[in-house]
Amino acid sequence: MNGVTGPDSGDMNISGNTIFIPxxxxxxxxxxxxxxAARGNTVIVGGRRQELLxxxxAENPALDTVRIDTTDADSIRSAAATVLAKHPDLDVxxxxxxxxxxxDWTAPAGFLDTAEATVTTNLLGPIRLIAAFIEHLQTRPDATIMTVSSGLAFTPLRVTPTYNATKAAIHMLSESLRLQLADTTVQVLELEPPxxxxALMPGQETSDFAMPLDDFVTEVMQLIETQPEATEIQVENVKFLRYAEARGEYDQVVSTLNRRDPHGH
Structure with a gap:
């Protein structure tokens, strides 16, 4: 988002952007x-189900919508063309x-379809999305790509191996793109939810371990506004997972995570 170019750039301008969120x-x-949208940005919401859009x-007149299936390369290209035709000032x-x-990788017949679908959605999807918009974003005076990884990119949850792997890949993709785009007008931010x-996983909406959604988004907005030099957006709750290895507590945190909550991401 506008203004995040480094530690000397001042507070982020969190309004006045045009933002696409598939x-x-x-x-x-x-x-x-x-x-x-409430902060004065133009926001386009993308999703697969037209009835939801x-x-x-209807419920959020400030939001624009576009149908997109991020598992489908043709749908991504079509949606990107639609978004850019209507919003040529898109910058996020x-x-x-x-x-x-x-x-369950101990039962090979049961996991492969799930693993492949997870890679297609969580890794190929963002790669294809960035490919569809990167040329345009480099024409903007100030642009941002925000990727979404997870605390599980750094500390694994036993029951979701491919999810963990795709989020670790998104982290390293973000790190690498930031290096490649360093001399352009495009910055790369990585959101790392705990x-x-x-409803990402069954039971997660009522999990005592999970962070309330409103609290998470409020903290994310505060971090974006107050930490313009940040390249990773980390609420306090994710640091237990994010820095386990750096603290020398990796084995203990893996044990605690996998004992404590079957849904924790």
Whole structure:
């Protein structure tokens, strides 16, 4: 978002952007879209289900919507063309879409389809989205790509191996793109959620371990406003996972995570 170029850039200008958030028909994506729109940004919400988009548009007149299936390369290209034709001033892309599913790799017939779907959605999806918008974003005077990884990119949850792997890949992709784009007008931010009370996994919306959605989004907005030099957006709750290895507590944190909560991401 405008103004985040380094530690000397001053507070982020968190309004006046045009932001596309594919995968924002529920959960973190929708809550973030609503907060960003309330701050004076033009926000376009993308999703696969037209009925959800119609409802969101009716309930949130400030939000624009576009249908997109981030598992489908043609749909991504088509949606990108639609968004850019209507919003040529687009300067922020948030690659929000993702799935999180349990896998049992001790029963090979049961996990492969899930693993492949997870890679397609969580890794190929963001790669294709960035590819569809990167040329345009480099023409803007100040642009941002926000990727979405997870605390599980750094500390694994036993029951979701491919999810963990895709989020670790998103982290390293973000790090690498930041290096490649260092001399352009495009910055790369990485949002790293902990477990948040959404429908990402069964039971997660009511989990005592998961962070309330409103609290998470409020803290994210505060971090974006007050830490313009940050390259990773980390609420306090995710640091237990994010820095386990750096603290020398990796084994203990892995044990605690996998004993404490079957949904924690």
């Amino acid at each position: 995968g924002a028909t529920s959960g973190i994506g929708l809550a973030l879209a609503q907060q960003l 119609t409802t969101i548009a 892309l948030v690659t929000m879409a993702g799935i999180m599913r349990v896998e 477990s948040v009370r959404t």
